Amino acid sequence: MKVQCAHPDAVPVVSGGQTVAGLCPGCDGQLPAAWFTCDHSDTIEVTALDQRYPQYLCLQCDATFAGSEPVIP
Numbered sequence: 001m002k003v004q005c006a007h008p009d010a011v012p013v014v015s016g017g018q019t020v021a022g023l024c025p026g027c028d029g030q031l032p033a034a035w036f037t038c039d040h041s042d043t044i045e046v047t048a049l050d051q052r053y054p055q056y057l058c059l060q061c062d063a064t065f066a067g068s069e070p071v072i073p
């Protein structure tokens, strides 16, 4: 999955009074519900060679998001 977005404007998808997922209008991506409560402090870098921004996978909420600084070739 190619995500080049930090999901700053993600909105919760609420069903039955519970947040079940998240949607990011910036990249149209789906996020796990845990995205909203996670501080994303435990990440690994998963940047592919052709990606302009560093990509991180959060091991706590299982979401992928981009860093704000472009990769310097």
Ligand SMILES: [Zn+2]
Binding pocket: 005, 006, 007, 008, 024, 025, 026, 027, 028, 029
């Ligand atoms: Zn996004």
Ligand SMILES: [Zn+2]
Binding pocket: 034, 035, 038, 039, 040, 041, 058, 059, 060, 061, 062, 063
């Ligand atoms: Zn997280």
